[in-house]
Amino acid sequence: MVSTLRQVAERAGVSVSVASRSLNGHAKAYRISEATVLRVKAAADQLGFRPSHTARSLRLKKTGLVGVVVPDLANAFFASISRTIALAAEAEGYSVIVADSREQTEHEVRLLHQLEARQVEAFVVCPVGSEDAHLRQIDGRGTPVVLADRTFPDCGLLQVTSQHRRGARQATELLTAKGHRLIGVLQGLPGTLPNDQRLCGHAEALAKVGISMDHSLVAGDNFTEASGYVSAKRLLAERPDLTALFAFSTPNAMGALRAAAEAGRSVPEDLSLVTFDDCPYADLMRVPLSTVCQDVERIGQLAAELALRAVTGSARKKTQCRHDVETRVIVRDSISSVRN
Numbered sequence: 001m002v003s004t005l006r007q008v009a010e011r012a013g014v015s016v017s018v019a020s021r022s023l024n025g026h027a028k029a030y031r032i033s034e035a036t037v038l039r040v041k042a043a044a045d046q047l048g049f050r051p052s053h054t055a056r057s058l059r060l061k062k063t064g065l066v067g068v069v070v071p072d073l074a075n076a077f078f079a080s081i082s083r084t085i086a087l088a089a090e091a092e093g094y095s096v097i098v099a100d101s102r103e104q105t106e107h108e109v110r111l112l113h114q115l116e117a118r119q120v121e122a123f124v125v126c127p128v129g130s131e132d133a134h135l136r137q138i139d140g141r142g143t144p145v146v147l148a149d150r151t152f153p154d155c156g157l158l159q160v161t162s163q164h165r166r167g168a169r170q171a172t173e174l175l176t177a178k179g180h181r182l183i184g185v186l187q188g189l190p191g192t193l194p195n196d197q198r199l200c201g202h203a204e205a206l207a208k209v210g211i212s213m214d215h216s217l218v219a220g221d222n223f224t225e226a227s228g229y230v231s232a233k234r235l236l237a238e239r240p241d242l243t244a245l246f247a248f249s250t251p252n253a254m255g256a257l258r259a260a261a262e263a264g265r266s267v268p269e270d271l272s273l274v275t276f277d278d279c280p281y282a283d284l285m286r287v288p289l290s291t292v293c294q295d296v297e298r299i300g301q302l303a304a305e306l307a308l309r310a311v312t313g314s315a316r317k318k319t320q321c322r323h324d325v326e327t328r329v330i331v332r333d334s335i336s337s338v339r340n
Contacts, residue, residue, distance in 0.1 A: 003047035011043040012036075019043075066096050066307060067115035069108060070126040071150075073100040075223070075251055076279045077296060078126055081148060084300025085124050092308055094121070101128055103189070103222060109134045116143060122307040124148055129192030132157070144310030148303040150192050151322065158310060159322040160303045164194045164276075167292040167327035168201030171246055171274045174290060174331065176209045179338035180244040180272060184235040186252040188223035195223075198248050198276060223248065228255025236263045236271075243338050244272040250279045253289060268336040278330060288332035295325050 009019035014036060021030050022040035043049075066089045070078040086096040097115060101108035105128045112123065112134065122144045125135060129150035139145040139157055151159040175183055185202060188195040203213040217239065219231035228247055232255060235242060245260075247253035253275035257267065265271040267287050278293040302323055 003044075003049040005049070008040065008043045008047055008049050011047065012040045014040060063119045063121060064094050065118065065120040066094050066304070067112070067118075067120040067123045068096055068098045068125075069101055069111050069115070069123065070098070071101050071103045071108075071128050072224070073098070075249070077149075077250070077277050077294070080296045081126060081300045081303075084297050085148075085304045088301050088304035089308065094308065103128055103224075105131050112138060116141075121311050122146070124303045124307050126150055127152075129189055129194070144307055146303050146307040146310065148299055150194055152193065156321065158306045160299050160306065161193065161322070161324060162294045162299065163324050163327050164197035165201040165204075167276060167294070168198035168246075168248075169205045170201075170327070170329050171276060171290075171292045172202045172205030173208070174274055174329065174335055175244045175246065175272060176205060178272065178335055181209070181211060181338075182239070182242050183217065183244045183246055184232070184239065184242045185218040185220075186228050186231050186235075186245060186247040186256055187218055187220040188227075188248045188252065190221065195248060202246060217242070220248070220252065223251060225251040225255040228252030229259050230255070232256035232259035233262070236260065236265060242271070244274070244335070247273065247275040250275055250277045250289070250291070257287075268334050270339070272335040274335060287334050289334045290332045291330050292327050293330050294327055298325050 005019055006016055009016045012019060018032055018036065019040050021027055022032055022037045023044060027037045068082050068085050070082055073079055073082065082098045086098070089096050097120065099111040099115065101111055108128050116138060120143065123138065124146045126149045127135060127147060132152040132155045135145050135147070135157060136155060145157050147157050147159040149161055151161045172183065187199065199218070206213050217235065219235050220227045228251060232245060236259060245256050247256050253273060256273060260267055260271050267273050274290045276292045278291040302325070
């Protein structure tokens, strides 16, 4: 049988309001003695009483929930971001619901509406990246939306992302410094900010060594391993003279390694490979991958901080909507100099 707050109050010999305030941490504000608090807590323990979160949410009109929606939880990058957001939110007394949009805008919209119906107090969304109208609508209805990683220019929402353009420029410079001039690109989802900014950074690095970007050397349609495999397989078949590949995500790079092995190309002896993103096992692979590493922890923490501040209204007073987090280069063994 489920015990009630009234039963706890009766056993402790106090009113229902005193019992409630004692159990909810408000005793000091109402000058309830420590002895009374201990007596109420002992009564609650004896009766096995557990406060109803639903009842408290209805009373306070607060659920203490943050919704997190990411495109692919199987991707280590998004799994890490979700975990970081959850830890940061939980440290402030919030609970997190994480959902996977499966890289589909339609599913993203459906998940957001479902979580909105559960009255989450804020959203952190790593959007699929092709549309933002539904995100702006939710924010406009009063539930703050913070975008992480894949963002949109001039959408007016709070945003946290990496310096994709700078990072891609650094990655390509690692290759050009080793003499590479024929570089295939395994891109992610075209039209998304990270993908397009990385293409720009790649083109800028090529221009520094006097090369115009050849769009026929760009292949792929998503940040997945399957896309990396298919696009690398095609590029290596069509352009056997390629000396290097730049993968726009670690899953893309995993697919590229499989395609290279099937084509008889060994990394890095006769095919160099660099990737954007890092993963926990990148330096444990047979050929440790050179990467441009995003600061996942900083992105997640900052996104959570902005979301929770937005709940109280303080983040809206900030003039800066977009926050760019620095990337860093990690050089490992997957790049070698071009053979003459």
